Amino acid sequence: MAEGNSEIPCGYDEDFVNPIDEDLQCSICYVAIREPVLTRCGHRFCKECLEGHMSRYSYMLELGFEFELDFELDFEFQRQACSCPIDREELVDRKDVFPDKATGRKILSLFIRCPSTACDWTGELREKKDHLVHCESKLVECPNGCGSCVVRKQIESHIDNECPLTAISCPYASMGCTKKIQRKEIEAHLQSTTSLHLAFTCSTFKETTEKLDALQKQVEELKTSNYSLNAKIEAQKQEITTLSEKVDTQKREWTAANSSLDSKLDAQKRELSSSLNSVVVTHRREWAAAISELDSKVDFQAKEIRRLTNETSPFVWKITGFNEVLQLAREGIVPRIYNEFYTEKRGYKLSLRLYPDGDQTQRNRYVSVFVGIMKGQYDPILPWPFRQQVTFTVIDQQYDLSKRRNEVGILNTENTPWRFSGRPTSEENPDLDGIDRLISHKVLFTRRYLENDTLVLKVDVGPHDSQSDNSYSDYDDWY
Numbered sequence: 377m378a379e380g381n382s383e384i385p386c387g388y389d390e391d392f393v394n395p396i397d398e399d400l401q402c403s404i405c406y407v408a409i410r411e412p413v414l415t416r417c418g419h420r421f422c423k424e425c426l427e428g429h430m431s432r433y434s435y436m437l438e439l440g441f442e443f444e445l446d447f448e449l450d451f452e453f454q455r456q457a458c459s460c461p462i463d464r465e466e467l468v469d470r471k472d473v474f475p476d477k478a479t480g481r482k483i484l485s486l487f488i489r490c491p492s493t494a495c496d497w498t499g500e501l502r503e504k505k506d507h508l509v510h511c512e513s514k515l516v517e518c519p520n521g522c523g524s525c526v527v528r529k530q531i532e533s534h535i536d537n538e539c540p541l542t543a544i545s546c547p548y549a550s551m552g553c554t555k556k557i558q559r560k561e562i563e564a565h566l567q568s569t570t571s572l573h574l575a576f577t578c579s580t581f582k583e584t585t586e587k588l589d590a591l592q593k594q595v596e597e598l599k600t601s602n603y604s605l606n607a608k609i610e611a612q613k614q615e616i617t618t619l620s621e622k623v624d625t626q627k628r629e630w631t632a633a634n635s636s637l638d639s640k641l642d643a644q645k646r647e648l649s650s651s652l653n654s655v656v657v658t659h660r661r662e663w664a665a666a667i668s669e670l671d672s673k674v675d676f677q678a679k680e681i682r683r684l685t686n687e688t689s690p691f692v693w694k695i696t697g698f699n700e701v702l703q704l705a706r707e708g709i710v711p712r713i714y715n716e717f718y719t720e721k722r723g724y725k726l727s728l729r730l731y732p733d734g735d736q737t738q739r740n741r742y743v744s745v746f747v748g749i750m751k752g753q754y755d756p757i758l759p760w761p762f763r764q765q766v767t768f769t770v771i772d773q774q775y776d777l778s779k780r781r782n783e784v785g786i787l788n789t790e791n792t793p794w795r796f797s798g799r800p801t802s803e804e805n806p807d808l809d810g811i812d813r814l815i816s817h818k819v820l821f822t823r824r825y826l827e828n829d830t831l832v833l834k835v836d837v838g839p840h841d842s843q844s845d846n847s848y849s850d851y852d853d854w855y
């Protein structure tokens with residue numbers, strides 16, 4: 377490295393970021409000092425530059441002499457006869473020149489740029505070596521040894537595409553030539569193996585033609601199937617169109633049907649509601665009438681009950697509308713009519729059943745009447761069994777009392793007491809007794825037994841007083 381006679385400077389001829397002090401420049405090579413040495417006279421030089429200077433100086437002194445001495449001897453020799461290139465101060469002793477390590481460190485700390493203009497790197501001078509190992513813009517030699525210098529980042533591209541020493545595949549590789557040849561040998565290989573390459577090419581061509589034929593066939597087949605598919609698609613499209621038309625028609629029909637149904641439903645609703653209303657109104661009226669009728673009946677019944685609870689013997693039963701009563705009995709609709717009374721103010725309670733058309737044995741011939749003993753309020757204070765005579769009198773309603781001929785039926789219980797005349801344990805004793813031939817129908821419609829269609833039946837309990845029958849003269853009040 378020590379090139380004392382070389383024209384290349386010994387110092388650091390770098391691209392410094394900042395201009396460097398004169399102190400740090402070698403006065404022999406005029407660049408930054410490499411391995412600085414300081415002379416006794418206070419001047420700094422590159423170690424190599426100063427050594428070179430001294431060598432040249434000695435050579436001039438010892439004309440014709442060849443020096444092939446190592447550094448130590450060389451320096452020993454010069455000790456006698458060399459001087460500072462700046463001020464010609466004699467530097468005779470080794471002590472006159474010594475290494476200046478402090479300045480050396482200072483210089484190594486100066487900032488420089490990378491020598492490659494394409495690289496942006498800057499750093500201390502001492503880091504330059506390390507940087508250059510990795511600098512992508514540094515020129516490096518081709519590792520194949522072709523002798524080319526290439527920027528480091530393009531070395532791969534050089535090897536792959538340019539380097540004549542790179543082994544590459546024969547251009548006929550796809551035809552079957554498996555040879556790997558250096559790029560520079562390719563021409564020679566092509567010329568020397570023309571017939572082989574031709575054979576490869578022919579065989580490959582044949583294979584390719586066969587494949588092409590097969591492919592052509594497949595294309596034809598595909599074309600055919602494609603055609604039939606297209607036809608099918610067309611048919612389906614048409615079908616879909618027809619279907620959607622049908623759907624549209626159906627939709628329209630449904631809509632129409634719906635709307636007509638809706639209006640029909642509405643009409644029916646209106647009709648129903650109005651007929652319901654009228655029915656309700658009619659029924660309300662009917663109900664109101666029926667209720668008022670019932671009310672008057674209830675009133676009448678209440679009056680009757682009040683009257684009856686005050687009735688005592690002799691009990692007079694006035695049966696109005698007798699012909700209708702008789703008709704209902706004949707038709708079996710109302711075979712008998714009913715009444716009840718007390719025998720005296722605190723007496724027995726008796727029930728009466730009148731059969732206008734006769735009881736079972738006297739149907740259509742006689743009027744029958746029966747009496748029953750009911751549970752009464754005064755039973756506890758009365759003598760039992762009941763032993764009183766009951767006299768039924770159908771009144772002949774002649775105005776002239778002397779001409780009356782009443783029809784009388786007597787039920788005598790005094791001598792032959794009823795087996796069922798004991799004190800009632802239920803509402804009424806179960807068995808009855810009476811007169812089944814009270815008055816015959818023939819007689820009934822003669823004389824004036826029926827006056828204004830009214831029959832009057834008097835019931836006496838106790839001894840019969842025939843005189844009293846004629847005292848019921850004031851019938852006009854009843855009708």
Ligand SMILES: [Zn+2]
Pocket residue numbers: 385386387402403404405406407409410421422425426
């Ligand atoms: Zn120098």
Ligand SMILES: [Zn+2]
Pocket residue numbers: 415417418419460461462463464465
């Ligand atoms: Zn000097």
Ligand SMILES: [Zn+2]
Pocket residue numbers: 490491492495496497507508511512513514
């Ligand atoms: Zn660089």
Ligand SMILES: [Zn+2]
Pocket residue numbers: 518519520521522523524534539540541
């Ligand atoms: Zn190369």
Ligand SMILES: [Zn+2]
Pocket residue numbers: 546547548553554555565569573
């Ligand atoms: Zn080949």
